[in-house]
Amino acid sequence: MSNLDDCLLKFEVPEIIHGEGSLAVVGECARRLGGERVLLVTDPGVIKAGWVDQAIKYLEAEDLKYVLYDNVVSNPRDFQVEKGVDLYLRKKCDVIVAVGGGSPIDTAKGIGILASNNGQIYDYEGCNRITQPVPPLVCLPTTAGTGADVSQFAIVTDTRRSMKMTILSRAIMPDISIIDPCLLTTLPEHLIASTGMDALTHAIEAYVSSLSWPLTDPHSIHAIKLASNHLLRATQTRDLSALTGMTVASLEAGIAFSNAILGAVHALAHPLGGLYDLHHGLINSILLPVVVRQNMEHAQDKFAQVARAMGVKSRGMEAKDLAAEVPEKITRLIENLGLPTRLSQLGVKKEDIPSLAVLAKEEVCMLTNPYHYNVAEIEHIYKEVW
């Protein structure tokens, strides 16, 4: 049975509601999932931008009680999940609403796990270790990139080991994701850029993943097209139509990677994020061109399709030459976005690379990369962009 189960293809997506002003249905959605007492997970930046007040207004309009939990930072920590669970249980909450980027959403997922499963968050690292159903979760993403609002992934930092844990389970797929592009209008430019590069990375890694299939591929390709068309303008002008394009890119990239999983960029990014507390999208952005260059020969035809989706004129070109355009295109985009291109710019120490490479080799995302790099090859990749 489990052998068969491994070779079957899966596709799961939360209920998605998209549109300007859709924040207004948050109360209705929490109520529809059977909620009466909401744990509202967010962070101080989102509160400051005014979106939490708005969300509360709509929760109250449905006569829902709520408790605010905003003890969340970028790269959420194990102990922040634990404190959130305490609050959830003490206040007898029965539904979780996350308003924010990947960090509040991943924190909310961690809280959900421990609210109905025993033990500690470390016990759930890896694939499918959650046995009890978790409380209902409604997400309102305020960034366009993480895909956490539609994925079965949660990334939580284990502070004992300074490591990012990947938790992957159908159980933590949110129930409803409400995507209101207006929420992106208060996002600083550099975060539009870096979370957007996260979306592009998701789409490319999901497309070349060994678990990609005809139901995930159209979303990957469309997300690559949308990010190529909208990311620069969204960052430079904050134009609502470009931001809306990026919300769909993020959604589709999230749908694709949640079902097809990821690859070497994420395998190399997670150890870095755990050790240095860096912004995940930024690390991905630095690693993406070099990993694509290494992966290229192992998935040439797929990278040729990526090139087409990125707008490379393909007439008369061989797949090999088309594929070779992808890292160039990505590099130019990153330069235009004004994002850093070297790990040393983020404070990564060269002497840490060997131990990072050992961790990256074992990362769950490496399993679905088109090629399984050994530790020496991973070190080489890190050094190339150091």
Add this chain to the structure above:
Amino acid sequence: MSNLDDCLLKFEVPEIIHGEGSLAVVGECARRLGGERVLLVTDPGVIKAGWVDQAIKYLEAEDLKYVLYDNVVSNPRDFQVEKGVDLYLRKKCDVIVAVGGGSPIDTAKGIGILASNNGQIYDYEGCNRITQPVPPLVCLPTTAGTGADVSQFAIVTDTRRSMKMTILSRAIMPDISIIDPCLLTTLPEHLIASTGMDALTHAIEAYVSSLSWPLTDPHSIHAIKLASNHLLRATQTRDLSALTGMTVASLEAGIAFSNAILGAVHALAHPLGGLYDLHHGLINSILLPVVVRQNMEHAQDKFAQVARAMGVKSRGMEAKDLAAEVPEKITRLIENLGLPTRLSQLGVKKEDIPSLAVLAKEEVCMLTNPYHYNVAEIEHIYKEVW
């Protein structure tokens, strides 16, 4: 609130499991949804093909009890739903498994509605009239076309009025759809052809629908590509790879139309199906080219994309000329499939056309067609293919 709600875009998909041999997970899935006593809805043809015996084996392997309900015909009737509900309640079932084409699946949806909602099946005609959650539903489609296994639609014939009722509600979206391409190997060629044309119709209607959006479009376009590439070969050779291609075409077309709704082909097909008890896919196939020809000028750019997806070489062609290729392409495909091209071949009487046109004008699927035809125009369309 309801005004906002109307302009938000939605995307909902059941959990999908796809692969050769996936029938084997049916027991595990029913069990995971909390089931202990299964109502197994199917039809005599599927039993004869041996798939029900196999399904039962996997239900028993999970220690599930089951009751068989096979009183289902093509274009399922109101009274068949009622008898199924009686059995469901009498045998204290708690989960429904449907094995078959659109008819057993729609019957199963109808049974689910009445198992937990009061009244008669007629009370639920139209949009969003179901108030109580329905029992869990696992679908195993044995055809590649209806999309009933992934859609929020159920079509049940009201025998008092000889009319097909369209029931449209999030509540009847199946929980899990298990797509095993092997189940298609026992399907007669003419059913591969006609259900495949149903899938192509779904994809095209969803793509040009006024509710289509960037999350449904990639699925519509990919479904059109897959059906164009695989339908003829699947019908002529029953080759498993072509059948597998058609299962994905059907899935993606189903995902697209469940979220973007349909158009005039379905609005005109449903009254015909209600009055004459004809095969839905066949009627769609006859109506599709003429409706596309009429719709073309109202969605020219979209039909140009449909042409590209169908393999029309687009270099240097204007959108208008590209769009004009679509009905020709469809007509050639239907001819190659050996399907009828006129309603008179199916026994439709010309004198019924005026009253059919009145019903078609009011059909819910007409609301999302790129143009709202009046009764005279609908009569004209029917007559053109009579």
